[in-house]
Amino acid sequence: MASKTPVYAFLICVLQFLHLCAAQNVKGGYWFPDSGIAASDIDSTLFTHLFCAFSDLNSNTNQVVISSANAAQFSQFTNTVQIKNPSVKTLLSIGGGASYDADFAKMASTSASRKSFIDSSLQLARSYNFHGLDLDYEYPLSANDMVNLGTLLDEWRVAAAAEAQASGKQRILLTAAVSVGPSVDGLRYPIQSISRSLDWINVMAYDFYGPPWAPSMTNAHAALYDPSGRVSASSGISSWIQAGVSANKLVLGLPFYGYSWQLANANNHGLMAPANGAPGGSGDGSKGYNQILDFIANNNAPKVYNSTIVADYCYSGTTWIGYDDKQSISTKVPYAKQKGLLGYFAWHVAADANWALSQQAKQAWGA
Ligand SMILES: *[C@@H]1O[C@H](CO)[C@@H](O)[C@H](O)[C@H]1NC(C)=O
Helix, strand or coil, X not given: CHHHHHHHHHHHHHHHHHHHHXXXXXXXXEECHHHCCCHHHCCHHHCCEEEEEEEEECCCCCCEECCHHHHHHHHHHHHHHHHXXXXXXXXXXXXXXXXXXXXXXXXXXXXXXXXXXXXXXXXXXXXXXXXXXXXXXXXXXXXXXXXXXXXXXXXXXXXXXXXXXXXXXXXCEEEEEECCCCEECCEECCHHHHHHHCCEEEECCCCCCCCCCCCCXXXXXXXXCCCCCCCCHHHHHHHHHHHCCCXXXXXXXXXXXXXXXXXCCXXXXXXXXXXXXXXXXXXXXXXXHHHHHHXXXXXXXXXXXXXXXXXXXXXXXXXXXXXXXXXXHHXXXXXXXXXXXXXXXXXXXXHCCCCHHXXXXXXXXXX
């Protein structure tokens, strides 16, 4: 018996190592139905996790629901993306950028309404064949909302564990999309509940600047670094770690889109050049990476990569676009890996151009 112990110990080490390998990283991407591609068009071999966006919160019942327009596509999402990659995991995202803060706040405020949300979400995930649920509550608006969010996350995790026990299935993964740093408008996220109850958080490290909320100057909306000390992806990640969330629960957001501004003067086309909102004065100026490449090709637009901040931009006439090209992606991903993060995710997969950025990201992370 004694002579076998080292062998068993060795095997256990190997198994633990293999388990770590399997769980070790997230190469994620969000997809939504009106994004321009069908779920069957996603090259799921480039991802470990795909987020299907969005299901909604019914403010009367506090239940998570899938709109009838999306029901058929969502119910087939997992089967569809697993054709090309049988091991890809899928998560149903709840809420999103246009979601109603007040409805989430109300749902999270009582034990009965939290239970409606939690039970319905777990049921929905099972009946639609998802491996996980992703809460996109943007954003809690008061200190009380943050406390209630923490309670919700803790109860969600307990319920997910109980459901797994009862069903004998793998526990439903629980994640959330969160702001670039651990505070929103001075309100701190419930750090301990996030740490103990979520599998990871998707850090939305983008949208720092955009024509609707920063019209007068061009800017990189998702720079990795900002030497002047303003918000950047790296400052956000560092402050999440400093706040107490371990690096291996953080997943770095990569934007597969940029923002376009109208330059005040076509000859002044650098970073932080005077601008007048979005070109043509309408919309938010956002453009998918594939549209940006078309713009560059159609206008023979010069491209500039700034390695100090890790961001790309291009310009032609009075149009200026700040975005992440391959160089930014292939610098951000090793940054995430080197920091010990769990991985990265893209918003959103349909904005990629022939999967160039997704491939770049996967390759930059390595095995
Ligand atoms: C890169 O961006 C930084 C910050 O905006 C700026 O100070 C620097 O001059 C830029 N570098 C180049 C080569 O344009």
